Amino acid sequence: MKAVALLIPVLLLGACSFMPGSTQAPEATLADLQPIDLPDPGGELPSVSLAQLADIYQQVLLVTDDPAVKLQVVQRLAGLEMLQAEERLVQAETPEPYFDEAIVLYQNLLETTTGADDDRLLYQLSKAYDLGGDTENSRLVLERLSREHPQSDHYIEAEFRVAETHFSAGNYREAELAYARVIERGDDSAYYANALYMHGWSQFKQDRYRASIDSFSLALDLLVPADNQLQALDPGNRELALDCFRVLAVVFSYLDGPQTIASVYDTLGVRDYQALLYQHLGELYRKQQRYRDSAETYKAFNALYPDSVYAHEFQIGVIEIYKAGGFPNLVIEEKQFYVAVYGVAEDYWLGSEATVRDAIGPQLKLFIEELATHYHALAQAQVDEDGDDGKQAAALYAEAGKYYELYISSFADDERVPDMGFLLAESRFEAGDVHGAIDVYEWVAYEYPEFEFAADAGYSAILGYERLLELAAEADREGLRRDKIDGQMHYAEMFSADPRATLVLSDAGSALFDLSEYQRAIIVATTLIQWQPLPAEEIVIPAWLVIAHSYFELEDYPPAEQAYQQALARLPGSDKRHPEVLERLAATVYLQGEAAALAGNHQLAADHFSRVIALAPGASIRVQAQFDAAGHYTALGDFAEANRLLVDFRQRFADHALSGDIAAKLAHNYEQLGHWQQAALELDTMLLKEAEPERKRQLLYLAAELYDKADLSSTAILRYRSYAHEWPEPMSVRLEAMNRLGELYAQEGQQAKRQFWLRKLMAAHDSASKQSARSLYLAAFAASELAEDEYSCFETIRLRFPLKRSLKKKNEAMQGALLAYRKAYDYGVAEFSTLATFQMGEIYQNLVESLMASERPGKLDELALEQYEILLEEQTYPFEEKAIAIHQSNARRSWDGLYDEWVQSSFAALAALSPARYAKSELVVRYSEEIY
Numbered sequence: 045m046k047a048v049a050l051l052i053p054v055l056l057l058g059a060c061s062f063m064p065g066s067t068q069a070p071e072a073t074l075a076d077l078q079p080i081d082l083p084d085p086g087g088e089l090p091s092v093s094l095a096q097l098a099d100i101y102q103q104v105l106l107v108t109d110d111p112a113v114k115l116q117v118v119q120r121l122a123g124l125e126m127l128q129a130e131e132r133l134v135q136a137e138t139p140e141p142y143f144d145e146a147i148v149l150y151q152n153l154l155e156t157t158t159g160a161d162d163d164r165l166l167y168q169l170s171k172a173y174d175l176g177g178d179t180e181n182s183r184l185v186l187e188r189l190s191r192e193h194p195q196s197d198h199y200i201e202a203e204f205r206v207a208e209t210h211f212s213a214g215n216y217r218e219a220e221l222a223y224a225r226v227i228e229r230g231d232d233s234a235y236y237a238n239a240l241y242m243h244g245w246s247q248f249k250q251d252r253y254r255a256s257i258d259s260f261s262l263a264l265d266l267l268v269p270a271d272n273q274l275q276a277l278d279p280g281n282r283e284l285a286l287d288c289f290r291v292l293a294v295v296f297s298y299l300d301g302p303q304t305i306a307s308v309y310d311t312l313g314v315r316d317y318q319a320l321l322y323q324h325l326g327e328l329y330r331k332q333q334r335y336r337d338s339a340e341t342y343k344a345f346n347a348l349y350p351d352s353v354y355a356h357e358f359q360i361g362v363i364e365i366y367k368a369g370g371f372p373n374l375v376i377e378e379k380q381f382y383v384a385v386y387g388v389a390e391d392y393w394l395g396s397e398a399t400v401r402d403a404i405g406p407q408l409k410l411f412i413e414e415l416a417t418h419y420h421a422l423a424q425a426q427v428d429e430d431g432d433d434g435k436q437a438a439a440l441y442a443e444a445g446k447y448y449e450l451y452i453s454s455f456a457d458d459e460r461v462p463d464m465g466f467l468l469a470e471s472r473f474e475a476g477d478v479h480g481a482i483d484v485y486e487w488v489a490y491e492y493p494e495f496e497f498a499a500d501a502g503y504s505a506i507l508g509y510e511r512l513l514e515l516a517a518e519a520d521r522e523g524l525r526r527d528k529i530d531g532q533m534h535y536a537e538m539f540s541a542d543p544r545a546t547l548v549l550s551d552a553g554s555a556l557f558d559l560s561e562y563q564r565a566i567i568v569a570t571t572l573i574q575w576q577p578l579p580a581e582e583i584v585i586p587a588w589l590v591i592a593h594s595y596f597e598l599e600d601y602p603p604a605e606q607a608y609q610q611a612l613a614r615l616p617g618s619d620k621r622h623p624e625v626l627e628r629l630a631a632t633v634y635l636q637g638e639a640a641a642l643a644g645n646h647q648l649a650a651d652h653f654s655r656v657i658a659l660a661p662g663a664s665i666r667v668q669a670q671f672d673a674a675g676h677y678t679a680l681g682d683f684a685e686a687n688r689l690l691v692d693f694r695q696r697f698a699d700h701a702l703s704g705d706i707a708a709k710l711a712h713n714y715e716q717l718g719h720w721q722q723a724a725l726e727l728d729t730m731l732l733k734e735a736e737p738e739r740k741r742q743l744l745y746l747a748a749e750l751y752d753k754a755d756l757s758s759t760a761i762l763r764y765r766s767y768a769h770e771w772p773e774p775m776s777v778r779l780e781a782m783n784r785l786g787e788l789y790a791q792e793g794q795q796a797k798r799q800f801w802l803r804k805l806m807a808a809h810d811s812a813s814k815q816s817a818r819s820l821y822l823a824a825f826a827a828s829e830l831a832e833d834e835y836s837c838f839e840t841i842r843l844r845f846p847l848k849r850s851l852k853k854k855n856e857a858m859q860g861a862l863l864a865y866r867k868a869y870d871y872g873v874a875e876f877s878t879l880a881t882f883q884m885g886e887i888y889q890n891l892v893e894s895l896m897a898s899e900r901p902g903k904l905d906e907l908a909l910e911q912y913e914i915l916l917e918e919q920t921y922p923f924e925e926k927a928i929a930i931h932q933s934n935a936r937r938s939w940d941g942l943y944d945e946w947v948q949s950s951f952a953a954l955a956a957l958s959p960a961r962y963a964k965s966e967l968v969v970r971y972s973e974e975i976y
Contacts, residue, residue, distance in 0.1 A: 126168060143176035163189055163196035170202070183209040190225070200226055204235040211246060220246035227262075237266045241284055244291070253295045257308050260288045260295075261315065268317040293324035301325060301337065302344035319345060319354040326361060335369030351395060356386045356404050376418065379411045383447075388454040408454060416447035416464075420471065438475045445471030445480075462488055462495040469504065482508040550583050553590045562594035569594070585614050589625070596632060601639065605632045630656050630663035637669065641676065650676035667693075671702050674709065683713035704733075720754035741771045745781065752784065761788050768804070775812050779805055779822050786826065799833060802826040806867075824871035828879055831864035835883055839890055843898035854894060861887050878934055878946035885930035885953060892920040892927065928957050 101117045101124070108117070126146045150169035154162060166189040173182035186202040193199065207222030223243035226235050244259030267277065267285040274282050296304050305321050315321075322345035329338035342358035342365075349355065359382045366374040386392050386404050393401060423440030448468035452461050469484035485505035489498050550572060556565035569587040572579060592607030608629040615622050637652030653673035656666055670693050677686035687710055694706045707726045714723035727747040734740045748763030764781045772778060782805040789798035809815060809823035838857035844850045862884055869880035895916060900909065934950035937943075954962040 123168070126172060141176065143172040146172045147176065163193035163198055166193070167196075167198040167202065170205070174205075179209055200229050200233045200235055203229075204239060207239070207242065207246075211242060214249075216246045216249040220250070231266065237263055237281075237284070240266070241288060244288070248291060248295065253298055254308075257292065257295060258312065260292050261308075261312055264288050264317055265315070268320075270316055272317050272320060289320055289324040292321055293328040296321070296325050297328055301329075302341045306344070306348060319349070319352055319358070322358070323354070323361075326358075326365075330365060330368070333369075335365050335371075339365045350385070351392065353396070353400055355392065356382070356400070356407070359386070360407060376415070379415060383408060383411050383415065383450065387450065405455070409451070409458070412447050412451045412454065413460075413464075416444050416451065416467070419444035419447065420467070423471075423474070441471045441475040442477070445475060445477075462492040462498070465492075466495075466497055466501055469501065473504075473508070478508050478512055482512075550579075550586060553587060557590050557594055560597070562598050565590050566594045581614055585611055588614070589621075592625075592628065592632075596628065599635070601632045601636045605629065605636070608632060626660050627663050627665070630660035630665045630669075633659060634665045634669050637672065637676075641672070646676040646679040649673075650680065650682075667697055667700060667702070678709065678713055681716075683716045687713050687717075715750065720750045721756060724750035724754060724756075724759075741767075744771070745777060748781065748784075752788070757788050757792060761785060761792075764788070768801070772808075775808060775814070776816060776818060779808060779819050782808065783822050783826070786829070795833070799830060802830050806830075820871055821873055824868055824873035824876040827864065827868035827871060828876045831861060831868050831880065831883065834861040834864040835887065837861070838887065841894075843894050845899040845901055847898060850898075854891070858887055858891060874942060875944065878937060878942065878944055878950075881930060881934040882946040882949050882953070885927045885934070885950065888923045888927035888930065889953070889957070892924045895920050895923075924957065928954065931957070 104117050126143070147169060150165050150172060153165050154169065166185055170182045170185040170189065173179070173185060183206050186206045189196060189202045190199055190206065196202075203222050203225045207219045207226065210216070210219035210222060220243060223239045223246060226233070226239035227243060230236070240259050240263035244256040244263065247253075247256035247259060264285060267281050267288070268274065269276055274285055277285065296302070300307075302322060302325065305318070305325070309315060309318055322341055326338045326341040329335075329341060339362045342361045345352070346355045346358050359378065363375055363378045363382065366378060384390070387408060388401075388405075393404065396404070419440050423437050423444055426437040426440055427434065445468050448464045448471060451458075451464045452468065455461065465484050465488040469481045469488065472478075472484060473481040482505050485501045485508060488495060488501040489505060492498055495501070553565050553568035553572065556562075556568060569590040572587040573584055573591075578584065588607050588611040592604050592611060595601070595604035595607060608625055612622070612625055612629065615625060633652055633656050637649045637656070640646075640649035640652060650673050653669040653676065656663065656669035657673070660666060670689055674686045674689040674693065677683070677689065690706050690710050690713070693700075694703050697703060707729045711723045711726035711730070714720075714726065724747045727743050727750065731740060731743045731747065734743060744763060744767050748760055748767055751760035751763055754760075764785045768778055768781045768785065782801050785801040786798050786805070789795070789801065803826070805826045806823045809819045812819065834857070838854065838861045841850065841854045841857055843854060865880040865884050865887075868876045869884075871877075898916075900912065931950040931953045934947055935954060937947050938951075951962065
C-alpha cells in the first residue's frame with residue numbers, strides 16, 4: 045500500500061497542452077493534458093446589400109469604444125455611402141444631391157484624423173463633389189490632395205483633373221502649370237501623353253506659339269511610330285497624333301512656315317516624323333490656295349533632307365500644286381528636276397529600298413516620256429523656222445533624245461523600250477549624231493528582232509554607216525569601215541562558220557557577266573563549251589568559270605558546283621586562280637547546305653556541310669560548315685556525330701568565336717544521350733565563364749539536376765546547396781532544391797542535415813510573400829517528415845520505474861511530436877492533414893500503451909499490484925478517449941468525400957480502440973458507400 049501511495053503523484057505528472065502557444069507547467073499532471081481541438085469546417089458567407097452592410101457598420105459604432113475601430117468603421121461607411129450614391133445616380137431619372145451625405149462623411153473624416161489614408165479620402169471627396177456636379181470644390185480638393193500629398197498614388201490623376209478643369213474654364217495659364225506638374229512626374233503614367241498634348245494647347249491658347257511646339261513635339265515623340273505609319277495606331281492615339289500635326293501646321297503658318305520648322309528642330313533635334321510636319325503645313329497652304337507657299341514648303345523639306353524617303357513624294361506634290369495653280373512652265377521645270385534627282389542612276393534611287401523604287405518607277409516613266417515628247421514636238425515645230433541652219437531644232441532633238449535614252453537606260457525591261465530606242469535613233473540622226481544613231485539602231489535591231497520596225501532599224505544602221513562614209517575624208521574611211529565591219533559582225537554572231545565567233549563569244553560572255561546579265565552570259569559560255577571543234581583551254585576554262593560564277597550569282601548552286609568542278613579539273617594546281625576557285629567551290633557547297641537548312645531538310649544540310657570539310661578542308665568557309673553540320677546532326681537526333689564534330693571543332697579552332705557556344709551544345713547533346721555527368725561537366729564549364737546572373741542561376745540548377753541524374757549524390761548536393769544559399773528567387777526553384785537536398789541527405793543517412801534543409805524549406809515558404817500550391821505542398825511534406833522524426837523519438841522512449849523521470853522525458857517528446865504534427869496539419873494540405881491527424885491519435889494511443897507496458901514496482905504484493913494496475917488504467921483512460929476522438933475526426937472526413945490511406949488507418953485504429961462501434965462489417969460497407 046505504501047508503494048501505491050508513492051505511485052499516485054507520479055501518475056499525476058503534468059504535460060503541456062498540445063495546442064500551439066501553450067507552455068509546460070513545472071509539475072503538471074497527466075490529467076492536465078487536453079484533447080486536440082480541430083477547426084470547424086466553414087460554410088459559405090451569405091451575400092448582403094450595400095445598405096445592409098452599412099447597417100451592420102452602424103451597429104458596430106454603437107457597441108465599440110475603440111477609437112481606432114470607430115475610425116475604420118466610419119471610413120467603411122463613407123465608402124459604402126459613396127457606392128450607394130453612385131448606384132442611385134445611375135438609376136436616377138432626375139438630378140438629386142445624392143453625394144451630399146458622402147461628402148459630409150469624408151469631410152468629417154478629414155477633420156477628425158490625419159493619417160496615411162488622407163490622400164485617398166481627399167480623392168474620394170473630390171470624386172463625390174465631381175459626381176455631384178460641384179466641379180469647383182472638386183478641383184479645390186484635388187489641389188489640396190496634390191499640395192499635401194505629393195507622393196500619393198493619386199497625385200498625377202489629381203493634377204491632370206485640376207488641369208482639365210482649368211482648361212475647360214479658360215484658365216489656360218493655370219491649366220499649363222497643372223499639366224506641367226503631371227509631365228514632371230515622368231512618362232510612365234497613363235496621363236503623360238495627354239498631358240503633353242493639352243500642355244501644348246494651353247500654351248497655344250495663350251498665343252505662346254513657339255512654346256507650344258515643344259509640348260506638341262514631345263507628344264508626337266510618344267505617339268508616332270518609327271515608320272510614321274499612323275494608321276497602325278489605335279483610333280484614339282491616331283486622332284491625337286493627327287491633331288498635333290494639324291495644330292502645329294497652324295502654328296508654323298502663324299510664324300515663318302518651313303523656316304520655323306527647320307529652326308525649331310535644329311534646336312530640339314531632328315525627328316523621324318518631321319516630314320509629316322512639312323506635309324501638313326503644305327496641305328494647309330494648299331487648302332488656303334497659297335500655291336507657291338505650299339510648293340515652297342515641300343521644296344524646303346527636300347532641300348534640307350534630299351535623301352528622305354518622302355523627298356520624291358514631296359516633289360510630286362510640288363508638281364501637282366503647280367498644276368492646280370496653273371503654272372505650266374513651272375510644271376515642266378519640276379518634272380525635269382524630278383527626273384534629274386530621282387532617276388535610276390542617281391544617288392537617291394541607288395540608296396532607296398525596293399518599295400520606294402516601286403513608287404518612283406511609274407512616275408519616272410511618265411515624266412521622262414512626257415518630257416521627251418514635249419521636246420520632240422518643239423523640235424519638229426522649230427524645223428521650218430530654223431531654215432538651213434537648223435541649230436535650234438538640233439538642240440531640241442538632242443534634248444528629246446536625252447530623255448529617250450534615259451527611259452531606255454532606266455527601264456531596260458520595259459515593253460516600250462524598242463519604241464523609245466527607235467525614237468532615240470531618229471532624234472540622234474536629226475540632231476546630227478550619226479554615230480550615236482547607228483549604235484541605237486543596231487541595238488534595237490538585234491536585241492528586239494520581233495519589234496515591228498526591227499528590220500527598218502537594222503537597215504537604218506547600214507544606211508548610217510554609208511552616210512558616214514559619204515561624208516568622211518579619206519583619212520577617216522579606214523576607221524569607219526572597221527566600225528561598219530564590227531556592226532556587221534554583230535549581225536554575224538548567229539553564224540557558226542565565222543572564224544572569229546569563239547573569240548567574240550568568249551569576250552561577250554565575260555562582258556555579259558561583268559554587266560550582271562548572268563543568264564545571257566551562261567548561254568554564251570555554254571555555246572562555247574559545246575562548240576565543235578572544241579576551242580582551246582584558254583577559252584574553255586574561262587567559259588566554265590563564267591558559267592560557275594553566273595549560276596553562283598543567280599543562287600542556282602548545284603550547276604555552279606558542277607561548273608567549278610569542271611574548271612578545277614582543267615586548272616593546274618600551280619595556276620594562281622586555283623585557290624580562289626577552290627574557295628568558291630566550297631562556298632557553293634556550303635550555300636546548298638544553307639538552302640537545305642532553310643527548307644527544313646536537316647539531313648541534306650548536314651550532308652552538304654560535311655562535304656565542304658571533305659572537298660576543301662583548308663577553305664575559310666570550312667569552320668562555319670563544321671559548326672553548322674554539328675547543329676543539323678543535333679536536329680536529326682544524331683547526337684553522337686554532332687558531338688564528334690563539336691569536340692573536334694573545339695580542339696581545332698579553340699580561339700574561334702564560335703567555340704564559345706560549343707559547351708552549351710555539347711551539354712544539350714550529352715543530355716539527350718543520357719550522358720548526365722558529361723552534360724553536367726559542360727555546364728560547369730559554362731558556369732565558370734558566365735557573367736549574367738540569371739544565366740548563372742539556371743546553369744547551376746541544371747548542373748545540380750544532371751549530377752543528380754548521374755547518381756553523383758555528393759556533387760549534386762554541393763550544387764543544390766550552392767543554389768539554395770545563393771538564389772533566394774525564384775522561390776519555387778529554391779524550394780525544389782531544398783526538397784531535393786533533404787532527399788539526398790536522407791539517402792546519404794545524414795539526418796541532421798536532412799532536418800536542417802527541411803526546416804529551411806518550411807521557413808522559406810512561411811516567409812514568402814507569394815506562396816504557391818507547390819510551395820505549400822513541399823512545406824507540408826517537410827513538416828510531416830520532421831514530425832515523423834519527432835514521433836520516432838517519442839516512440840522509442842520506454843517508461844521505467846520510477847516513472848517520474850522517464851515519464852517527463854516521454855511527455856516532452858510527446859509535446860514536440862504533437863506540435864510538429866500540428867504544424868503539418870495547419871498547412872491545410874489534405875494528404876498531410878489526414879496523416880497528421882492519424883499520427884496525433886497514435887501519439888495518445890502510444891502513451892496509453894507505454895504506460896500500460898511500463899515497468900512495475902518490484903516489491904508490490906498481489907493486492908497492491910492489482911490496485912496499481914487498476915489505477916494505471918484509470919489514469920490512461922482520458923488519453924485513450926483523446927486518441928478515439930482524434931481518429932473519429934479523421935474518419936469524419938470520409939463524409940466529405942476524402943477517404944485516403946490515413947482516413948482508412950483511422951477507421952482501423954477505431955476498430956481496435958472501440959470494436960463495439962467500429963468493428964462491424966456492415967458499418968464499413970456503409971462508409972464505403974457514402975464515399976462513392
